[in-house]
Amino acid sequence: MPLIPSLWESKANRSLEFSCLRPALGAGAGSCVTSGGSRDAARAGPPKLAVCIAVIAKENYPFYIRSTPTENELKFHYMVHTSLDVVDEKISAMAKALVDQRELYLDLLYPTEDYKVYGYVTNSKVKFVMVVDSSNTALRDNEIRSMFRKLHNSYTDVMCNPFYNPGDCIQSRAFDNMVTSMMIQVC
Amino acid sequence: MSHPAHRRPEYHKINKDLFVLTYGALVAQLCKDYEKDEDVNQYLDKMGYGIGTRLVEDFLARSCVGRCHSYSEITDIIAQVAFKMYLGITPSVTCNNSSRNEFSLILDKNPLVEFVEELPAGSSLCYCNLLCGIIRGALEMVHLAADVTFLQDRLKGDSVTEIGITFLKKRDEKKYRWKK
Numbered sequence: 602m603p604l605i606p607s608l609w610e611s612k613a614n615r616s617l618e619f620s621c622l623r624p625a626l627g628a629g630a631g632s633c634v635t636s637g638g639s640r641d642a643a644r645a646g647p648p649k650l651a652v653c654i655a656v657i658a659k660e661n662y663p664f665y666i667r668s669t670p671t672e673n674e675l676k677f678h679y680m681v682h683t684s685l686d687v688v689d690e691k692i693s694a695m696a697k698a699l700v701d702q703r704e705l706y707l708d709l710l711y712p713t714e715d716y717k718v719y720g721y722v723t724n725s726k727v728k729f730v731m732v733v734d735s736s737n738t739a740l741r742d743n744e745i746r747s748m749f750r751k752l753h754n755s756y757t758d759v760m761c762n763p764f765y766n767p768g769d770c771i772q773s774r775a776f777d778n779m780v781t782s783m784m785i786q787v788c
Numbered sequence: 789m790s791h792p793a794h795r796r797p798e799y800h801k802i803n804k805d806l807f808v809l810t811y812g813a814l815v816a817q818l819c820k821d822y823e824k825d826e827d828v829n830q831y832l833d834k835m836g837y838g839i840g841t842r843l844v845e846d847f848l849a850r851s852c853v854g855r856c857h858s859y860s861e862i863t864d865i866i867a868q869v870a871f872k873m874y875l876g877i878t879p880s881v882t883c884n885n886s887s888r889n890e891f892s893l894i895l896d897k898n899p900l901v902e903f904v905e906e907l908p909a910g911s912s913l914c915y916c917n918l919l920c921g922i923i924r925g926a927l928e929m930v931h932l933a934a935d936v937t938f939l940q941d942r943l944k945g946d947s948v949t950e951i952g953i954t955f956l957k958k959r960d961e962k963k964y965r966w967k968k
Contacts, residue, residue: 758903761903762904763809763813
């Protein structure tokens with residue numbers, strides 16, 4: 602998916618014009634999408650319920666976005682992008698409340714008519730955003746948490762690769778496989 | 789000469805991840821400094837050689853193995869005692885030729901490459917070439933010349949990681965004392 606730098610540069614100037622964004626199929630392995638939010642709902646665990654998964658750096662650019670191919674990926678990108686505001690709100694709210702949590706599982710960020718967006722933030726301010734299908738009601742909180750934990754573990758493995766420079770797009774095959782295992786399989 | 793049971797009573801442990809990440813940082817930095825993979829391999833081998841010449845003293849002091857009488861015994865000790873002591877793995881040993889001077893160590897699990905994904909296609913980097921240098925240096929300190937290289941590497945897509953040790957014939961065929 603071609604990155605639209607302007608979209609991600611300042612969230613304050615978020616433009617709703619995404620016509621220039623060509624939706625890229627989620628088949629790309631770990632392509633870094635800096636354009637609009639993509640919804641990455643990755644549901645880890647046996648039920649493959651994630652629709653879109655995104656890993657966002659602390660500078661608020663994504664270095665991994667993947668969504669199921671059949672959907673309009675642009676829509677997902679936009680959703681993830683808009684969810685970053687909610688993430689920031691929650692983080693500052695938690696900081697104010699002096700909640701001393703090691704890992705901030707942000708829970709449901711916001712629901713839309715079709716999807717629910719979940720967030721997770723690490724101490725290094727790397728955010729994981731996951732979009733799941735609302736129609737799947739069997740999804741429980743601890744499943745989402747375990748999915749985020751798996752994501753976080755895979756992410757630390759990617760970071761430990763000596764040939765990976767922090768800030769690059771994630772192109773690790775192992776990470777891709779793990780994300781695929783969590784996403785809805787679309788034929 | 790008395791053989792002490794242990795040179796040091798306890799083994800100081802460090803976190804394996806720190807060691808693996810340090811080695812990875814070393815290789816990554818070498819790759820950045822030298823453009824060609826062959827140069828990186830060569831320098832890794834040289835560094836390993838320096839380590840091996842010193843490590844063999846520590847190994848001999850700690851392990852107290854007896855005299856070896858054949859190359860295959862030596863290779864067995866490298867695999868079963870030395871690798872176990874320093875890396876915690878035990879590669880299997882196979883003999884490659886009938887004249888009993890070429891051996892292979894098959895590593896099914898290599899802790900040094902735990903976090904490394906496959907190398908880009910066409911890359912000739914031997915990520916663990918340090919190990920080859922260590923073995924070569926250690927053998928040379930006990931007066932055995934050997935050629936140690938990687939025959940197969942899982943990082944390059946092969947099914948196993950295989951280190952080949954070829955003992956080179958000395959001009960005089962005296963058997964040297966191998967106290968490893």
